[in-house]
């Protein structure tokens with residue numbers, strides 16, 4: 001060794017041999033430090049890198065500052081979970097309740113209300129007709145609901161109902177905004193005169209039905225249904241034994257069901273995730289159980305899957321007021337409707353104009369059980385006006401006067417019976433009596449109920465401020481009262497439906 005090493009190198013070597021254990025210790029310490037460093041780096045990598053659910057790509061810490069959505073993996077996961085409640089979902093055969101919100105600020109109150117009872121909420125619900133009347137867009141309806149749900153940390157399932165759709169344009173308009181529940185309204189194709197056509201007119205109507213392709217021939221209708229009986233467990237048999245009645249039923253609903261089939265195809269094309277309701281509630285006469293059976297069998301034959309069906313029920317479902325009619329026949333017919341829905345769906349029975357029908361909620365809840373969907377809308381607008389009545393009585397008076405001036409024109413397309421003379425003129429009433437006359441009595445409620453479109457679009461205060469702006473301003477300033485009146489009123493709906 002001496003021949004190869006210089007003296008200082010020898011000194012270093014000797015020193016290394018002497019301090020070898022100490023040298024090894026240093027090496028191990030360095031290794032531990034390195035291992036710790038690598039571990040920390042890995043944790044850092046895990047924390048700051050991952051799959052971005054919005055960019056749909058993996059990103060690293062170096063990319064994070066330039067990634068538009070780049071967020072730590074955990075945050076991305078949290079956001080994905082949030083997105084799940086941020087978007088409407090399918091509610092299927094669970095009992096559900098639609099909260100229409102024409103002003104776009106009622107969802108917080110609806111959230112409070114739906115804690116009562118056990119029905120799943122539909123927080124975004126607007127019909128194509130309401131959209132036109134309020135000059136809103138499906139996007140706006142959806143955004144208002146979503147913003148409120150985000151602010152109130154809603155984490156449950158909720159639905160979005162594109163209500164009373166009549167055309168392909170309606171379907172595509174709502175589908176583009178993310179709606180998932182599509183209510184087909186084929187009422188333009190329902191032949192309301194079918195029940196009293198003379199024989200010649202009935203034959204012409206049948207010819208037209210077959211020419212339009214709804215059925216191949218009258219013989220086909222007969223061979224499908226004539227003299228066939230259908231067992232409804234617990235409710236007996238329903239049978240098509242009257243040939244003329246069968247043909248009148250086919251004339252009444254045949255074209256409408258064929259059109260519903262066309263609309264269902266449009267819906268499937270426009271929305272990958274969807275559920276469908278068929279509404280035949282806006283016909284001139286109540287849907288008889290036999291007519292419902294015909295519709296259910298035709299839906300099945302044409303492979304149209306619906307999650308709910310809205311018949312027109314016995315009695316009067318006028319806007320904004322309680323049910324008018326006898327309870328026993330209503331319950332008996334409802335039992336048959338539910339039995340048909342259970343046996344030939346299953347699908348839910350949908351109750352339209354479902355606001356304020358307190359007399360029959362326990363019956364509806366008891367008879368329908370889980371196969372129930374209820375829609376409300378105008379009643380939330382009236383509760384918003386209750387806030388006005390209490391905190392800005394002069395504005396409420398102006399609105400009543402505007403609505404009274406519009407009522408006779410606007411009532412035409414609604415099922416209401418009140419006349420202007422049925423409600424006392426508002427000028428001579430004190431604020432409490434005015435609230436009671438126009439928000440608790442049937443005539444006053446109907447006058448305000450059906451004029452919402454004009455009030456929210458064309459209506460202006462004496463100071464030329466749009467009513468909509470004045471109402472929204474008032475509701476924003478008294479949000480607690482607004483939420484409270486909504487929660488109380490809609491909560492009562494849900495409690496009674498669940499109490500049945």
Ligand SMILES: [Zn+2]
Nearest residue numbers: 279281352353
């Ligand atoms: Zn309806």
